[in-house]
Amino acid sequence: MIEEAPPPPVAELRDIHLQFEEKKVLAGVSLKVETLDRLVIMGQSGSGKSTILRLMLGILTPTKGSVFFKQFEISRLPRRKLQQIRARIGMVYQYSALLSSRNVRDNVALPLQELTDMSRNEIEAVVDEKLNLVGMVDAKQQMPSELSGGMKKRVSLARALVMDPELILFDEPSAGLDPVISSVIDELIISLTEKSKVTSVIVTHEMDSAFRIGTKMAMLYQGKIIEAGEPEQFRQSENPVVAQFLSGSTEGPILEGSKDAIETK
Ligand SMILES: Nc1ncnc2c1ncn2[C@@H]1O[C@H](COP(=O)(O)OP(=O)(O)OP(=O)(O)O)[C@@H](O)[C@H]1O
Ligand SMILES: [Mg+2]
Numbered sequence: 001m002i003e004e005a006p007p008p009p010v011a012e013l014r015d016i017h018l019q020f021e022e023k024k025v026l027a028g029v030s031l032k033v034e035t036l037d038r039l040v041i042m043g044q045s046g047s048g049k050s051t052i053l054r055l056m057l058g059i060l061t062p063t064k065g066s067v068f069f070k071q072f073e074i075s076r077l078p079r080r081k082l083q084q085i086r087a088r089i090g091m092v093y094q095y096s097a098l099l100s101s102r103n104v105r106d107n108v109a110l111p112l113q114e115l116t117d118m119s120r121n122e123i124e125a126v127v128d129e130k131l132n133l134v135g136m137v138d139a140k141q142q143m144p145s146e147l148s149g150g151m152k153k154r155v156s157l158a159r160a161l162v163m164d165p166e167l168i169l170f171d172e173p174s175a176g177l178d179p180v181i182s183s184v185i186d187e188l189i190i191s192l193t194e195k196s197k198v199t200s201v202i203v204t205h206e207m208d209s210a211f212r213i214g215t216k217m218a219m220l221y222q223g224k225i226i227e228a229g230e231p232e233q234f235r236q237s238e239n240p241v242v243a244q245f246l247s248g249s250t251e252g253p254i255l256e257g258s259k260d261a262i263e264t265k
Contacts, residue, residue, distance in 0.1 A: 008071050009034050010167050010199040011056050016065035018051060025051055026062070027223030033167070033201055038193055040214035041203045042245065044254065047220045049203040050094070053169045056201065057089055058082050069167070087115050090160030090168040090198075094175050096152040098144040098159075104131070105140040108159045115163065130158040133192060150181040157188065161196060168193065170202040174209050186212045207246055211235075219245065221254075 011033040018026040025048040033039050043049050054060040055067050058074040067075045069085050077085065098107045105127055112123045131137040134154040144152060153173065160168050173189060174182035186209050193200050204210050210217065211231055218228040219242055227234060227242045237243055244252030 007035065008068065010037075010070060011201070012068040013052070013055065014066045014068070016055065016062045016067065018048070018055070018060070019063045024223060029065075029220070029223070029225055031218055031225055031228065033199060034216075036193075036197065036199055037216045038190070038199075038213055039201045039216045039218060040210045041201060041218050041220060042205060042207075042210055043220035044245075045205065048223065049220060050171055052220070053091070053171055053201065053203060056167075056169060057086060057091060087111075087163055088166050090163065090165035092153075092156050092160045092168065092170045092173060094171040096144075096149075096156040098152055098155060100144050102144075103140070104136065104142050104144070104147075104155050107144070107155060108162055111159065111162050126162060127158075130161045131155075133161065133195070134158045134188060148181075149177050150185065153177065153185050154188070157185075157192065161192065161198075164196070165198060168198055168200045170200060170204075172204055173202060174204065174206055179208075182206065182209060183212070189213055207248070221245075 009032040013029050013031045016026050016029040029052065031052070041049050041052060051060065055062060056069070058067070058077070061075050066073050069089065072085055074082060074085055099110070102110070108127045108130060109123050112118055112126060118126070128137055131140060134157050136151065136154045136158060139147065139151065139155070144155070147155065170189065173185055177185060189200070189202065190213060202213055214231055216229065217231055217234050218225050219234070221241050227237055227239055234242060234246065240253050244254050
């Protein structure tokens with residue numbers, strides 16, 4: 001009998017090196033995102049977390065190594081094919097990134113207008129459905145400037161869901177939100193990803209959020225993933241960097257500015 005090969009991970013980074021001019025940011029990052037994972041990536045400010053999301057979206061190309069979305073090596077795809085792949089990935093940006101001159105409805109409808117040939121009525125139905133999921137359908141006609149930080153975040157979640165993506169990337173979903181609203185957004189991320197059966201990657205340095213949301217975790221430090229696995233593995237980690245990061249202690253190997261300390265050969 002021939003055994004079927006297991007499905008490829010939804011996203012994978014293989015031995016990624018990335019350098020911006022003189023500055024080495026990633027120095028051999030390997031990471032797999034399996035179906036229905038909510039993978040939390042943790043790391044210091046400036047360690048390269050947003051860079052990893054940009055690589056997964058194909059906005060950045062690695063200096064060395066390969067980035068996969070399912071069976072596609074996105075770092076090698078022609079432009080047109082890459083655009084098709086990108087439409088299957090939703091992105092929630094750190095500060096929501098809504099268009100300030102467009103109302104909520106238009107912001108959410110935009111990907112559908114640009115990337116599909118749906119009719120106006122079909123678009124309206126999808127916009128309502130997604131805004132309903134995030135509890136924002138009554139705010140359809142409002143402008144982003146009229147919304148609180150938490151409401152903007154909800155709208156950007158709806159926009160990321162609108163193409164029914166197979167993967168959603170969240171960059172610091174609780175950035176700039178108070179602790180209560182952060183928890184509400186965390187709960188929303190959990191319920192949406194479960195309801196929509198979508199795989200996700202969440203970048204954060206908020207430990208409470210990380211443990212609330214994550215089904216898997218990875219920690220980026222000095223250009224490498226120094227620990228990856230289940231949340232429980234992180235709680236019990238004997239790696240002093242992981243332990244210090246989790247406790248937020250000033251005592252330990254992590255020093256201010258140590259993110260710049262990747263050795264360059
Ligand atoms: N386009 C770019 N050109 C040059 N340097 C860049 C570029 N993008 C990022 N960097 C540098 O790469 C490093 C990693 O940036 P990145 O934004 O991925 O960090 P981060 O972990 O997301 O940080 P934060 O928690 O502050 O958002 C930083 O030192 C940043 O200055
Ligand atoms: Mg960032």
